[in-house]
Amino acid sequence: MPDPVKQTPAAPDPWAEWPHPTCRRIVAAALESFAARGFHGTGIKHIAQGSGLSTAALYVHFAGKEDVLFALSRRGHVLARELVLAAVADPDPRAALATLVRDFTAWHAEHRTLARVVQYELGALTDAHRAEVLVLRRETEEAVRGLVRRGAAAGVFTVPDVRAATAAVLSLGIDVARWYEPGGRWTPQELGGHYAALAARLLGAG
Amino acid sequence: MPDPVKQTPAAPDPWAEWPHPTCRRIVAAALESFAARGFHGTGIKHIAQGSGLSTAALYVHFAGKEDVLFALSRRGHVLARELVLAAVADPDPRAALATLVRDFTAWHAEHRTLARVVQYELGALTDAHRAEVLVLRRETEEAVRGLVRRGAAAGVFTVPDVRAATAAVLSLGIDVARWYEPGGRWTPQELGGHYAALAARLLGAG
Numbered sequence: 001m002p003d004p005v006k007q008t009p010a011a012p013d014p015w016a017e018w019p020h021p022t023c024r025r026i027v028a029a030a031l032e033s034f035a036a037r038g039f040h041g042t043g044i045k046h047i048a049q050g051s052g053l054s055t056a057a058l059y060v061h062f063a064g065k066e067d068v069l070f071a072l073s074r075r076g077h078v079l080a081r082e083l084v085l086a087a088v089a090d091p092d093p094r095a096a097l098a099t100l101v102r103d104f105t106a107w108h109a110e111h112r113t114l115a116r117v118v119q120y121e122l123g124a125l126t127d128a129h130r131a132e133v134l135v136l137r138r139e140t141e142e143a144v145r146g147l148v149r150r151g152a153a154a155g156v157f158t159v160p161d162v163r164a165a166t167a168a169v170l171s172l173g174i175d176v177a178r179w180y181e182p183g184g185r186w187t188p189q190e191l192g193g194h195y196a197a198l199a200a201r202l203l204g205a206g
Numbered sequence: 207m208p209d210p211v212k213q214t215p216a217a218p219d220p221w222a223e224w225p226h227p228t229c230r231r232i233v234a235a236a237l238e239s240f241a242a243r244g245f246h247g248t249g250i251k252h253i254a255q256g257s258g259l260s261t262a263a264l265y266v267h268f269a270g271k272e273d274v275l276f277a278l279s280r281r282g283h284v285l286a287r288e289l290v291l292a293a294v295a296d297p298d299p300r301a302a303l304a305t306l307v308r309d310f311t312a313w314h315a316e317h318r319t320l321a322r323v324v325q326y327e328l329g330a331l332t333d334a335h336r337a338e339v340l341v342l343r344r345e346t347e348e349a350v351r352g353l354v355r356r357g358a359a360a361g362v363f364t365v366p367d368v369r370a371a372t373a374a375v376l377s378l379g380i381d382v383a384r385w386y387e388p389g390g391r392w393t394p395q396e397l398g399g400h401y402a403a404l405a406a407r408l409l410g411a412g
Contacts (some may be wrong), residue, residue, distance in 0.1 A: 026231045036329075038244035038246040038327075038330075039244060039247075039363075040244040040246055040248075041244060041245075042246075045371020119384060120322075124244075160403065163391060164392075164397070165404065167385070168401065168404050170209040171377055171381035174381055174384070175384075176377070179373070179377075185369060186370075191370070194366075194367050196373065198408050199368065201407050202404050202407050202408050204407065
């Protein structure tokens with residue numbers, strides 16, 4: 001029997017950062033519009049309409065649509081980083097990898113719309129905002145790379161090139177946001193399980 | 207020594223389908239604008255300006271910006287499919303996989319801008335155009351799945367779940383378009399070589 005705690009979906013409410021319900025309505029409406037018509041095709045009026053607010057009310061909370069995109073992007077990257085850091089805290093590299101890939105994959109399936117917008121619109125952020133997001137991304141990558149290196153040093157993983165293997169492990173999870181559709185062959189958790197097994201093989205620990 | 211024929215970059219000129227130089231200028235300008243400001247943020251005037259044409263001249267060749275996006279999307283998917291079909295024609299599953307992953311990965315690194323636009327703007331196509339593109343995509347996926355199945359039947363690959371393994375092999379290559387930047391650690395061909403080795407492990411043939 002699988003451990004019921006381990007079966008709990010890894011992803012918390014992505015909007016928990018914004019306890020104010022108006023903020024949550026704004027980011028949800030913005031996400032929907034960015035996903036449907038892109039950042040550049042979204043006007044502040046689309047976000048206002050989608051959230052049932054006036055544009056004036058919207059400006060109380062956000063400086064503009066780029067500011068909402070940044071909030072979404074930062075939130076998505078923070079959640080992914082938290083999940084990865086929690087997984088790599090396991091001292092057993094094999095168990096850490098299994099948790100990491102399962103949760104990271106399931107998260108990208110569950111939050112595919114957020115993940116897509118965050119990836120596809122990275123270039124629409126201001127330089128300062130993009131730099132902040134890239135720091136979060138680098139921390140996530142370094143946590144995964146650290147695990148690969150640690151497992152290789154312990155003789156649990158066999159890795160000819162740590163950077164290429166790290167990129168591949170991350171790609172497996174991230175690309176799920178592009179192609180996953182609910183109601184298909186696998187639940188997010190089931191897909192996470194398959195991918196965890198594949199990632200173990202990829203690192204020579206299958 | 208590596209075989210010099212095998213070292214030739216896999217990707218032909220992506221615009222070879224359009225021998226008319228005006229068409230090539232239009233699709234190149236549209237690609238640049240879609241990549242910079244998204245499909246929804248691109249006006250027909252951006253494409254006209256970028257290609258140095260009047261909008262009237264543009265309409266001689268394309269019905270509108272969606273028609274140009276469709277041309278780009280179809281071309282990208284046809285090229286990817288051709289490359290995959292050429293690879294899987296090798297009767298040796300292990301060699302076919304190595305060629306497939308190397309070329310598919312290198313192609314996505316080389317043509318990352320085209321690949322990104324094609325992926326990110328799939329939802330902007332008309333239903334009829336998207337259906338046509340999805341047929342091409344399905345043919346590509348089925349060619350990869352057929353190879354995985356053939357290798358498993360021959361005892362060369364060990365694959366607990368053919369569909370999950372196929373999705374993972376495709377993701378490795380496709381996601382390269384998202385993160386690859388030239389001038390970094392690897393040339394497209396070098397990255398393709400690393401990923402070919404990782405894909406072999408993933409299928410239990412490492």
